[in-house]
Amino acid sequence: MSPLSQSSRIRQRIAQLVRERQTAERILLARQDLLKGTLSEVRRTCGKPGCKCTKGGKHICYQLSASVEGRTRTRNVPRKQLAKVRLLTDDYRRFRQARAAWVRLNGQIIDLINQLETARTVKSIPDEQRRKKG
Numbered sequence: 293m294s295p296l297s298q299s300s301r302i303r304q305r306i307a308q309l310v311r312e313r314q315t316a317e318r319i320l321l322a323r324q325d326l327l328k329g330t331l332s333e334v335r336r337t338c339g340k341p342g343c344k345c346t347k348g349g350k351h352i353c354y355q356l357s358a359s360v361e362g363r364t365r366t367r368n369v370p371r372k373q374l375a376k377v378r379l380l381t382d383d384y385r386r387f388r389q390a391r392a393a394w395v396r397l398n399g400q401i402i403d404l405i406n407q408l409e410t411a412r413t414v415k416s417i418p419d420e421q422r423r424k425k426g
């Protein structure tokens with residue numbers, strides 16, 4: 293492959309990765325709040341004698357688990373806050389995915405920029421006449 297078309301392919305690939313990175317940046321730079329953690333539904337018995345849960349109709353509650361300084365912390369989520377918590381934790385997950393994508397894309401872009409440098413770097417002082425023609 294000629295050095296010129298190789299450079300051109302590398303530039304096209306960089307442009308594509310930059311567009312993907314912009315998509316990630318729109319998510320990273322958004323303004324809404326994020327809430328770290330995983331929301332889960334828990335079915336349990338309360339221990340009160342004669343309660344419906346003793347006959348199989350267990351109580352359903354919601355918990356948010358999140359790792360804080362290496363330890364998992366679990367909090368109860370009131371039902372009226374469930375929708376909001378689900379939204380904020382989904383946004384947090386999207387943020388983390390976008391962050392990982394941003395880091396990966398930057399690595400790929402740097403590799404391609406290095407390849408472009410190699411492809412564009414001439415071995416000797418260019419001949420003036422050939423340079424004008426090219």
Ligand SMILES: [Zn+2]
Pocket residue numbers: 337338339340343344345346351
């Ligand atoms: Zn009960």
